[in-house]
Amino acid sequence: MDKHEHKRTLVVTKSPPLTSRPDTAFVATPLDLISVLEHEREQISTVVLTGSFASMRELTMFLVDSYPALRILSGRPGEEPDTYLPAFS
Secondary structure: OOOOOOOEEEEEOOOOOOOOOOOEEEEOOHHHHHHHHHHHHHHEEEEEEEHHHHHOHHHHHHHHHHOOOOEEEEEOOOOOHHHOEEOOO
């Protein structure tokens, strides 16, 4: 990946949108999330937890502790990123 690319948002959702979105990637499980973060951490600036993932307090706290520079947000699947809320507020 080109190091001059914009930082991306990584969304954890069981129902990714049918159309792709610029600078946004989607994963379906917490394990996939951690795998992507381990391999592409420098390209990711924000993680959005949706649906049941947003209510997983242990997952949220793990992300906050393990990746302190990431923004961790919660939202509903398909929601526009401007409406996401901090997951740990």
